[in-house]
Amino acid sequence: MSKAKRLLDILMFANAKRKFTAQEIADEFKISIRTVHRYILDLSDMGLPIYAEQGRNGGYTVLSNRLLPPILFTEEEAVSIFFAFQSLNYYRNLPFDTEISSVEHKLYSSLPNDAKVKVDKIRSYIAFWNPKRTIDTPLLKDVLEASIENRNLHIQYESKSGMKAKHIRPIGVYAHDGLWYLPAYDFSKQKILLHRVDRILSILSTENNEDEFMNLEEWFSSNEVKRPIQLHVLLSIEGVRQCKSVPSFEGLVETKEDGTGYIDSDIDQGEIPFITPLFFRLGKDARVLEPKELIDGLRLKAEEILTMYQGNN
Structure with missing residues (x-):
């Protein structure tokens, strides 16, 4: 047997075993202890993270980063x-x-x-063009791992209205238009909301869950947000009351001490045609700051009304 084939076999053995002695390898492959040590040095030089333990009960331990066996690509x-x-x-x-x-x-x-x-x-x-973003998302890997490991997060989140503490249960991350988004169950709102990962300033603490929850694939197959767009609206007291009476907006309205409020959340871009009549009806009780598509829709409706009554005394 060639040395390359022998090294590959020992690599697969070490990856599967994780902790072993030189004698175990010698018995498995019918080679001498001296040859085993030489092969282990070769594998270490190749990048296999092996830790040698000295003493009577010593041996070898493969550290956390495993090496996969070579894969042959065309x-x-x-x-x-x-x-x-x-x-x-x-x-x-x-x-x-x-x-x-x-x-x-x-x-x-x-x-x-x-x-x-x-x-x-x-x-x-060849290019898959998206807007080149300069926004850092340093906690992207952390929130992804929390989703995979079924852990809740206590986070500091910065929206346009300021920084707030949030208790969430993440279900995965996805990229859209050059940005990363985190759908997560918000315990205070008691519903799944969409979060910009770059706006997560810090993870304060985590907690494990025993029960299973919706994952990203299941969420995508439901009727939740798919093409996120920022909705930012300033509301009068009457605007707050009206929006809270709409089931889809009830959990998005933030109320201030004076009774006025705002909406600052991500919604599905496909919802714009359906919410335009609502905000048109609210008139001056809702001032839309974003998105531009909604503002343009409101202007178009206003122009249609003005055109209808032009020339009337």
Whole structure:
């Protein structure tokens, strides 16, 4: 058996076993202890994170970052991976951006020269364009891991109305228009709301859940927000009362001490045609600051009314 094949077999054994002795490897592969130690050094040089424990009960322990066995790609498969990488170029932050860069570097280095030329052309001629955002999202990986591990979060969240503490149960993250969004169950509002991940200033604490909850895939298959757009509206006292009487807005209205209030939340872009009549009816009791599409819709309705009555005394 070749040395490369033997190293691969020992690598797979070490990854599966996690903790083992040189004698166990020697017995498994019918080789000497001295050869085992030499192979372990070779695997360590290749990047397998192995910790050696000395003493009577010593042995080897594979640390948390496992190495996967080598995967053989065809040239077209390798090039297709770089094609997929292109779609990520317009996001300032990714959950595993360091690891993605490492994968890209390793894969590119292993390609023959003609394949590298093809990859370079892909980078020059294909783009998945999105607005280039300069907003940092430092807690992206943390909230993703909290979603996967079924943990609640106590966070400091900054909206346009100021900073507030929130208790949420995240269900996943997704990217849209160059930004990252976190749908999460808000315990105070008792409903799933959408949060901008870049507006999460800090994670104050976490807590585990025993029960299962909706995940992102299930949420996408429901009728929740899919194409987020910012809704920012200033409300008079009457505007607050009217909006709270609408089920879809009830949980979004924030009321101030003087009875006035505001809405500052993300909604589905597809909802704009349906909410335009409501805000038109509210008139001066609701001043829409965002989105522009809603403002344009209100102006169009006002112009239609004015046109209808032009020329009347």
